[in-house]
Amino acid sequence: MGEFQLRAYRAEDHDQVLALHRTGLAHVGIRPGDGIYYEHDLTDPDTFRSLYLGARSRFLVGEHHGRLIAIGGLKQIDDRTAEIVRMRVHPDFQGRGFGRRLLVALEEEAHSLGYHVIQLDSSSLQQRAVHLYRSHGYQETHRRQVGGAEVIYFRKYLPRQSR
Template identity: 30%
Template sequence: MNHTQTPSNSGRQFTLRQYMPSDAERVWDVHKQTIQASPLEFVSDPTFDSDLRNVGNFYLETGGQFLVGCLDGETIATGGVKPLDEQTVELQRLRVLPEYQQNGYGTELLDRLETFAEKQSFERIRLHTDDVLVVAQRIYERRGYERTHREPHPTIDGEVIFYEKEI
């Protein structure tokens, strides 16, 4: 298991590690709380949530990675990458609990996932986000992700914005 500890601004320890089955409920809670605090409406849909209910199968067993970020042992952040093909991974479920956002935890998590993809010899990372998540769009664009296209959202009013970054 790969651990990284970083002192946070508050002197607390932020640790990134690979997902374990015992993390399942807390990962779901982080996802749900983060979406509920966003402009999006939280809808539990088995079709869209199947990856979070089967993290091992969906991410780890396919050659991807799923990390949990813990602050003094409490899970506050999640994120994963899943291979799409031999050259490309998709970044998914990058979440930080609202009360811990804008402290660098999401950036550190994104750094680790990008590093994982690069070390595994992937050439690009793709992701998508919702048009109402303007802060997320700014973060990705500052990190060098380029918009590739937009599509109507399949379940809610709005659009999905797709990004890609060469690594």
């Protein structure tokens, strides 16, 4: 799989994070103004800090030979529930297990932060992501039409922490 390292987001990653977010969405045909696409949480520094850099949230980046190729955030919904958001792997690096490693790392972060449930969503246009989530035990909870695509919502219960 080559050298792939996951680490915490740093402020100097921001431009690359935004570029990867945009590339990932464009790759599956999701475009600004279509009702699905939004990025305020990534473009507004205060929102980004409050959602992803707090005590019970995380934002991870993945580097392959020094190039930022994967991103993913974990944000608090309530005391028991976290949401995985903005999970992207650059299209040139998909299908190599990087998304799987990122997902596992985000689940481990959620578990270590004391969450019991993880939720996430993906559009029907993102079939690789949908397959990844299902293969990791995420159960579909519902669907709804947003813009030109169907959004699929998932939930996974984490194992109880031993005391």
